[in-house]
Amino acid sequence: xxVIVQKFGGTxxxxxxxxxxxxxxxxxxxxQGNQVVMVVSAMGKSTDxxxxxxxxxxxxPPARDMDMLLSTGEQVSVALMSMAIHEMGxxxxxxxxxxxxxxxxxxxxKAKILSISTERIREKLDAGNIVVACGFQGVNSAGExxxxxxxxxxTSAVALAAALRPSQCIIHTDVDGVYTTxxxxxxxxxxxxxxxxxxxxxxxxxxxxxxHSRSIEIGKRFGIPIYVRSxxxxxxxxxxxxxxxxxxxxxxxxxLLRNECRVTVSKVPDRPGAARTIFSKIARxxxxxxxxxxNVADDGTTDISFTVQKGxxxxxxxxxxxxxNEIGAGGVDFExxxxxxxxxxxxxxxxxxxxxxxxxxxxxxxxxxxMITTSEIKTSVLVSQEDANKALSVVHTAFGLHELNDDGAExxxxxxxxxxxxxxxxxxxxxxxxxxxxxxxxxxxTMESISVHSGQSLIKIGAVPxxxxxxxxxxxxxxxxxxxxxxxxxxxxxxxxxxxxxTVEREDFDRCVALLEEIAQDSGIGPVSSxxxxxxxxxAGVGLRSHTDIADRLxxxxxxxxxxVALINTSEVRINVIVRLAEAQTARKALEQEFDDxxxxxxx
Ligand code: ASP
Ligand code: MG
Numbered sequence: 001x002x003v004i005v006q007k008f009g010g011t012x013x014x015x016x017x018x019x020x021x022x023x024x025x026x027x028x029x030x031x032q033g034n035q036v037v038m039v040v041s042a043m044g045k046s047t048d049x050x051x052x053x054x055x056x057x058x059x060x061p062p063a064r065d066m067d068m069l070l071s072t073g074e075q076v077s078v079a080l081m082s083m084a085i086h087e088m089g090x091x092x093x094x095x096x097x098x099x100x101x102x103x104x105x106x107x108x109x110k111a112k113i114l115s116i117s118t119e120r121i122r123e124k125l126d127a128g129n130i131v132v133a134c135g136f137q138g139v140n141s142a143g144e145x146x147x148x149x150x151x152x153x154x155t156s157a158v159a160l161a162a163a164l165r166p167s168q169c170i171i172h173t174d175v176d177g178v179y180t181t182x183x184x185x186x187x188x189x190x191x192x193x194x195x196x197x198x199x200x201x202x203x204x205x206x207x208x209x210x211x212h213s214r215s216i217e218i219g220k221r222f223g224i225p226i227y228v229r230s231x232x233x234x235x236x237x238x239x240x241x242x243x244x245x246x247x248x249x250x251x252x253x254x255x256l257l258r259n260e261c262r263v264t265v266s267k268v269p270d271r272p273g274a275a276r277t278i279f280s281k282i283a284r285x286x287x288x289x290x291x292x293x294x295n296v297a298d299d300g301t302t303d304i305s306f307t308v309q310k311g312x313x314x315x316x317x318x319x320x321x322x323x324x325n326e327i328g329a330g331g332v333d334f335e336x337x338x339x340x341x342x343x344x345x346x347x348x349x350x351x352x353x354x355x356x357x358x359x360x361x362x363x364x365x366x367x368x369x370x371m372i373t374t375s376e377i378k379t380s381v382l383v384s385q386e387d388a389n390k391a392l393s394v395v396h397t398a399f400g401l402h403e404l405n406d407d408g409a410e411x412x413x414x415x416x417x418x419x420x421x422x423x424x425x426x427x428x429x430x431x432x433x434x435x436x437x438x439x440x441x442x443x444x445x446t447m448e449s450i451s452v453h454s455g456q457s458l459i460k461i462g463a464v465p466x467x468x469x470x471x472x473x474x475x476x477x478x479x480x481x482x483x484x485x486x487x488x489x490x491x492x493x494x495x496x497x498x499x500x501x502x503t504v505e506r507e508d509f510d511r512c513v514a515l516l517e518e519i520a521q522d523s524g525i526g527p528v529s530s531x532x533x534x535x536x537x538x539x540a541g542v543g544l545r546s547h548t549d550i551a552d553r554l555x556x557x558x559x560x561x562x563x564x565v566a567l568i569n570t571s572e573v574r575i576n577v578i579v580r581l582a583e584a585q586t587a588r589k590a591l592e593q594e595f596d597d598x599x600x601x602x603x604x
């Protein structure tokens with residue numbers, strides 16, 4: 001029988017009336033012929049209260065005790081929920097993480113789920129019970145209680161759905177779905193009726209915040225359809241499901257990530273291993289690096305810029321300074337108070353001119369772009385904090401996101417309406433409801449492909465004034481010449497001048513260089529430099545950024561293979577590296593070897 005996992009967040013179980021209402025939703029779903037697992041969070045703000053209590057006693061609570069404490073919140077909720085169901089004439093069993101068989105690693109307060117053994121849950125479901133599961137918690141191999149990190153109940157819910165396939169997962173929350181951008185920042189945001197896992201991951205990774213990112217990663221890995229809806233009304237919500245089945249919009253959503261800090265290591269010697277030194281030192285401080293931009297080298301050196309969250313700033317600067325000395329770079333610069341604006345869409349890669357339109361929109365609004373990266377489904381720019389809200393708003397409007405096109409959604413979504421779509425059998429190569437023999441585990445990073453695109457060339461224009469409109473001008477002219485641009489990178493630059501690097505198809509190379517020379521001359525910028533024979537290596541997967549060691553391993557393996565990286569960019573689901581064509585196969589082999597343990601797909 002099909003399983004529906006219904007998750008209720010803290011606000012959805014904040015008092016006993018709400019608990020009763022949630023119980024009724026679960027009983028209704030069961031009455032329609034489904035087996036039902038509820039995943040419940042701690043009531044209201046009770047986890048926050050527990051955190052505060054600990055804080056009154058100590059600034060450094062032992063992590064094991066923290067988990068012992070925080071896990072009690074969910075235990076209260078499941079017990080009350082089960083009582084409510086019994087009182088309403090239903091059958092229910094409340095279960096803790098350990099009773100559920102949710103095995104995690106031993107990382108207290110931020111544990112990852114390894115496996116879920118489903119026998120006990122199945123037995124209770126088959127006996128006609130609603131299983132009421134504690135979200136957010138699990139148990140490690142030593143029998144200790146662990147928690148998954150704040151907001152982790154979403155992850156519990158989708159993981160349970162993955163273990164109990166065929167299934168779907170319904171997230172009941174205090175908002176009525178997923179929006180094209182945060183509606184608190186942009187009133188004209190529209191609600192998706194459907195959005196793909198990849199888009200959702202890129203948006204959630206920006207703190208678009210409806211769901212715990214790890215839960216979407218699990219959904220993508222196992223093909224679990226997720227429905228986000230309000231627990232307080234009957235309005236239709238948003239479906240999140242497989243990338244292949246959702247519409248390929250050029251731009252589906254936009255997001256703003258505030259409180260970023262831009263760090264630049266200048267004059268990094270252009271040789272294999274330099275990036276490794278910088279990023280491994282930072283990774284050792286457990287800092288997640290966001291936008292990484294490295295431009296093509298002139299005069300044997302290049303600048304590497306990246307962003308981190310403001311809280312990680314002191315650690316990052318310290319680590320970067322040590323690295324800079326070690327590799328003989330020019331030093332470390334930084335700019336605080338910047339914000340990242342991203343647009344995301346599965347169809348971006350097939351739609352020329354999306355990035356150019358974003359730059360033009362920002363230029364028209366007088367907003368200066370501090371840094372750019374683009375990948376197949378995302379274009380991100382860094383702007384100053386004070387421009388951030390306006391930037392989000394003009395971009396959202398420019399791409400028509402306030403009037404999102406929903407054509408055909410109703411038909412596509414009909415298959416979910418009757419409960420569970422039977423086709424939601426495993427859709428990915430990984431099949432591991434329980435710990436599988438090959439040692440993979442449920443939240444493990446997954447690499448779907450490492451592919452080489454060898455038909456590209458790289459062009460860079462230097463000394464571009466750091467003022468509004470230059471990127472828009474350059475890419476506007478390239479667009480008018482019908483030249484398709486793939487990856488774009490604008491670095492932080494020095495003395496008010498930045499560099500813009502980008503890749504084009506090799507057949508457009510000569511034409512594009514000529515055009516750039518012309519632009520450079522007309523506007524007194526440049527020089528233009530180029531590499532005709534390059535290849536783009538794309539690593540695609542799930543969890544590439546939430547597993548902070550991946551970027552580190554990538555740089556390490558390339559450096560060990562003596563491959564020099566000419567341009568890099570990263571996103572949640574993809575890392576792109578540009579290397580010289582002659583080194584492409586070496587680079588690919590090095591990566592395949594390095595990631596043998598997590599690579600599930602073949603190459604493309
Ligand atoms: N109660 C936990 C928290 O507040 C888990 C959750 O709500 O998802 O973070
Ligand atoms: Mg929550």
